[in-house]
Amino acid sequence: MLTAAPLIPLDDVPARLRGAALAIGNFDGMHRGHHALFAASRNEADARGIPALMLTFEPHPRTVLRPGEPLFRLTPLDAKARLAGAFGLDGVVVAKFDTEFANVSAEEFVADVLVKRLGITAVVVGHDFQFGHDRLGSPAFLASAGERHGFTTTVVGAVTDAFGAPYSASRIRSLLEEGDIALANDELGYRWFVVGAVQHGDKRGRELGYPTANIRLAADCGLALGIYAVTLTRADGTVLPGVASYGRRPTFDNGAVILEAHVFDFAGDLYGETVAVTFHAFLRGEERFTSIDALIAQMDLDSLAARAILAAAGPGSDVDLRLAGSSDVAEGETIA
Structure with a gap:
């Protein structure tokens, strides 16, 4: 079972994690463009016998600097912690980002x-990294400061x-908004x-023969409304296949957007459990059906399609x- 990397407030970094090799960035998405930074920090850490950390900022700086512009967050902190663990990092240092x-x-x-606070030994950044007031800091500035x-x-x-x-977080956001x-x-x-x-929830899914695990995502989630083939990972690492609706339930109340995941061939209790829902494929957009029978017939087809996928x-x-x-995955294998 994967162990998520610990989330560590910048003001509370333990002594054992000082002197680390540090990757710095917003890392929203933690996409392929970021993977090389994590690999470089892990390699630096292994060569020197020091921890490998990432430093990120919360909330996302854009929400502070441009508060009137909604931002679809691809990887909130809990997701970053899981991914950081997958990349072999020893912790995620979280700096509170505000106007100060x-x-x-x-x-x-x-x-x-x-x-002063991290006592770093090595730092890893992308070629376009900018930091500090008015973004005057650059990789060249950082290299000079390091000397x-x-x-x-x-x-x-x-x-x-x-x-x-x-690779771009903005492009990935657009793809998810399109259901791609x-x-x-x-x-x-x-x-x-x-x-x-x-x-x-309202237990309506159970009445239809499709009980669901209901999860409310952040209001900024821009994922396309519709039906998806998914897997649900429990806290103990168990992975369960299923089909999920992300939407407003237009056949019924057209209410607040919610993620409703139906797990195949499962009769257990998931209430209160923190789970990860992984998206494998987009099946169709959200629809309003003229009858419950028509809805159930389509749900049957969606389930068959999701099982096959x-x-x-x-x-x-x-x-x-x-x-x-x-x-x-072999121990020490590079993640790409």
């Missing part, structure tokens, strides 16, 4: 955050797809998932295997 933090200069960020403060700087170049385009799960998952390098606690899906990428806690 936004006004910290690049030099202050280095001296206070990297040196003065005694840490090394690794700058990772752009990671591009087969067409030469850099297959391409979004390919760009992420793993199957996109959400994490949440199973809540009690999941049966043929295979284990996924190395990252998916790590997320599943699989022993099929």
Whole structure:
């Protein structure tokens, strides 16, 4: 079973994690473009016998700097912790991002955050990394500061797809908003998932012969409304196949958007349990049916389609295997 990396407030970093190799970024999506940073920080850590950490910011800086613009968060903190564990990182350091933090200069960020609070040995950033007030800090600035403060700087170049385009969280958001799960998952390098606690619903699914585990996602979730082939991973690592609706239930109340996952051939109790729902394929958009019988008939077809897709899906990428806690990935194998 995968062990998620611990989430560590910046002001409460334990002594055993000081002196780390540190990857820095917003890391929304933790997509293929970020994987090289995590691998580089892990490699630096292993070579030096030190921890490997990532530093991220919460809330996402854009929500503070541009509060009027909604942002579809691809990887909230709980998802980042799971992914960081899959990448072999020893922890996720979380810096509270507010207007005061936004006004910290690049030099202050280095001296206070990297040196004083974290005591880093090495830092890893992307080629386009910018930091500090007015984004005046750059990889070159960081490398120069490292020479003065005694840490090394690794700058990772752009990671591009087969067409030469850099991987992008914005593009992945657009794909998910369009329901293009297959391409979004390919760009992420793993199957996109959400994490949440199973809540009690109105039990309507049970009455239809399709009991569901109901999870309310963040209001900023921009996933296309519709029906998906999914797997649900329990806290103990058990993976259950199913079909899910993300939508407003237009046949009934057209209410608040909710994720309703029906697990195949399962009669247990999931209420209150925190689970991960992984999206394998988009089946169809949300529809309003003229009768309950028509809805059930379509649900039967959706279930058959989801079962077929999941049966043929295979284990996924190395990252998916790590997320599943699989022993099929060799110890020390590079995650790509």
